[in-house]
Amino acid sequence: GESVGLHLPTLSVQEGDNSIINCAYSNSASDYFIWYKQESGKGPQFIIDIRSNMDKRQGQRVTVLLNKTVKHLSLQIAATQPGDSAVYFCAEIFNNAGNMLTFGGGTRLMVKP
Amino acid sequence: NAGVMQNPRHLVRRRGQEARLRCSPMKGHSHVYWYRQLPEEGLKFMVYLQKENIIDESGMPKERFSAEFPKEGPSILRIQQVVRGDSAAYFCASSPAGRSKGLQYFGAGTRLSVL
Numbered sequence: 001g002e003s004v005g006l007h008l009p010t011l012s013v014q015e016g017d018n019s020i021i022n023c024a025y026s027n028s029a030s031d032y033f034i035w036y037k038q039e040s041g042k043g044p045q046f047i048i049d050i051r052s053n054m055d056k057r058q059g060q061r062v063t064v065l066l067n068k069t070v071k072h073l074s075l076q077i078a079a080t081q082p083g084d085s086a087v088y089f090c091a092e093i094f095n096n097a098g099n100m101l102t103f104g105g106g107t108r109l110m111v112k113p
Numbered sequence: 114n115a116g117v118m119q120n121p122r123h124l125v126r127r128r129g130q131e132a133r134l135r136c137s138p139m140k141g142h143s144h145v146y147w148y149r150q151l152p153e154e155g156l157k158f159m160v161y162l163q164k165e166n167i168i169d170e171s172g173m174p175k176e177r178f179s180a181e182f183p184k185e186g187p188s189i190l191r192i193q194q195v196v197r198g199d200s201a202a203y204f205c206a207s208s209p210a211g212r213s214k215g216l217q218y219f220g221a222g223t224r225l226s227v228l
Contacts, residue, residue: 008153034216043117043204043219044156089155099144099208100169101217103155 008087010108019077019111023090023104028071030092034101035064035075039086047075047088077109085111115140117207117220118187125226132192132199134223138207145188146206146217147173147180156204162188192225200227 013019025033031052036044050057050064050073057064063076073090087108091101118137126132138145143163148156158172162182173180177195182188192199202224206217 036219043119043221046216046218049216091156099161099217100146100158100172101148101156101206102158103148106153106155 008106008108010110012110012112013080015080015082015111015113017080019075019080019084019109021075021077021088021107021109023073023075023107025071025073025090025092025104026102027092027094028068030094030102032093033064033066033073034091035062035073036089036091036103037084037086038089038106044089080109080111082111082113085109117205117218119205119220119223121223122221123224123226125228126195127228128196129194132195132225134190134192134203134205134225136188136190136205136207136220138188138205139218141209142207142218143210144208145182146208147188147190148204148206150202150204150222159190195225195227197227200225 034049035047037047038044048059048062048064050066055066061078065074077084087106089106090104093101117139120135124132145162147159149159150156160173160180161169162180164182165184177193179191202222204219204222206219208217
């Protein structure tokens, strides 16, 4: 869902541990999902994407899982590193909404050395 | 291959002035999007443009805001008679035409401060 201006939820993990960041998306008609990473003062950076005809996709150290039944998306980061510290956003594109991305509220990941 | 270029990175305006934000898409990309981000929030869609055409402006306020993507040159987001509530980070994204058009690459943003 969308943030209403409250502080971002924060996930704090130890360096080397695995991280799981969750996102509940809003529209069952969405057919494309993207995870972005945003570091302080920078623009969102593409991490990984997944189409609605898939339920899992793997990249380098990252895996995205899609559960359409409960409209849930997760990002798994293996062996989390200090450089992974950032705010992570999921974004969706609705079938009939052209190309605009609808962003979730974001999760701040803090990696402790 | 340069990424999406936005300028200026920081822009300070007094209430009532005009703000012009520029965006050059990635080479080969023909679709441009503008988003606004308030602190601690996700990005909110404003407008989607292709060369010389506004495709979707459903997220853009009806007054004071306008956007263009001319045949030559960067895309421009223009805010007239700025007010304090316009203070935000404005991000531009671009994507190629065709099947990959959903994947959008973002610039570093322009941070607008209205005094």
